Amino acid sequence: MADRHALSTDPDRVRERMDASRQEMAEALLALRERLRIPYDWRGAVHRRPALALIGAFALGFLLARLSTRMRRRDEG
Numbered sequence: 001m002a003d004r005h006a007l008s009t010d011p012d013r014v015r016e017r018m019d020a021s022r023q024e025m026a027e028a029l030l031a032l033r034e035r036l037r038i039p040y041d042w043r044g045a046v047h048r049r050p051a052l053a054l055i056g057a058f059a060l061g062f063l064l065a066r067l068s069t070r071m072r073r074r075d076e077g
Contacts, residue, residue: 046053
């Protein structure tokens, strides 16, 4: 039984392996791109969990209001 990873000097065989490797890399890149896109799909996240999005928006607004109040007081004082 021949080793699958044994080096071959046959040009056709080398081209086949290169094409297969290129295809595997393209598929892996597409899968990675999809995985990276999903976390940044904020509209989808809001659609899936609207209550959590509302709580997060309220918390962020609260924190921003507190920060802006502190900055205003520091500038006045």
